[in-house]
């Protein structure tokens with residue numbers, strides 16, 4: 001039977017919706033485990049793994065503010081419906097002029113509902129901030145973006161999240177990954193999906209070799225189990241950091257397509273990898289496994 005994946009209300013480049021089934025199958029958690037997700041982005045991974053206890057964190061304060069407002073009831077499904085109906089109508093009338101008015105308003109006041117509006121009407125559902133930490137994604141040129149059906153879809157996403165938050169103990173923190181990883185204890189699980197080196201230009205999302213090494217050190221100093229999402233190779237190159245930095249981790253790879261991205265290289269198929277500090281199959285010599293839905297090409301110990 002096909003598993004359904006809950007898609008959260010916030011979109012982000014590099015969203016891991018398609019990898020959720022594989023990640024879910026390969027994490028090791030129990031009812032006492034605290035799930036730490038230092039690079040939550042949209043939150044799609046943890047929201048679908050649904051651990052009882054979780055800390056979701058990100059350096060981007062707007063993502064965290066949005067989820068905190070759902071958590072404390074400031075934002076509800078009803079409020080989102082009312083807001084998007086009202087703002088959607090203004091977008092229909094004002095088109096690009098209105099989009100840029102809301103963008104300016106958001107950059108001045110940081111209202112999480114404006115963030116949602118921009119995220120769902122901008123070009124390709126991207127999140128990108130300039131060096132002054134201003135949201136700078138251009139308009140998606142769809143004045144009728146907020147149709148009845150589209151609003152209902154977003155409202156249902158918020159409603160689902162509201163219900164999850166009522167029955168789970170989840171916290172949202174705006175902090176650098178080092179602080180989140182430090183919080184994890186032995187029985188806990190850390191899932192990391194950092195920006196990929198050189199792929200995106202966003203001032204909340206910059207990543208270089210120093211960051212990759214700092215992440216490696218933080219994770220290997222932790223007593224918790226961890227899983228890291230990274231890319232393995234594309235048509236042009238292999239990810240040298242898997243051997244250079246993540247040497248000694250276990251890895252599974254899977255083909256995953258990126259549809260987002262204006263740059264041609266970002267639209268090429270990328271083979272994704274999941275790196276862990278535990279053996280996923282329990283058998284280091286195993287070279288390939290086939291899951292019900294998708295194929296993991298290889299299982300190997302990255303040495």
Ligand SMILES: C[S@@+](CC[C@H](N)C(=O)[O-])C[C@H]1O[C@@H](n2cnc3c(N)ncnc32)[C@H](O)[C@@H]1O
Nearest residue numbers: 014015016039040041042059060176177193205
């Ligand atoms: C690839 S996205 C995560 C996508 C997420 N797994 C999903 O499926 O939606 C990377 C996230 O890391 C965050 N980030 C970048 N640098 C960070 C840092 N130093 N500490 C914490 N978060 C960071 C970005 O703001 C971004 O939301």
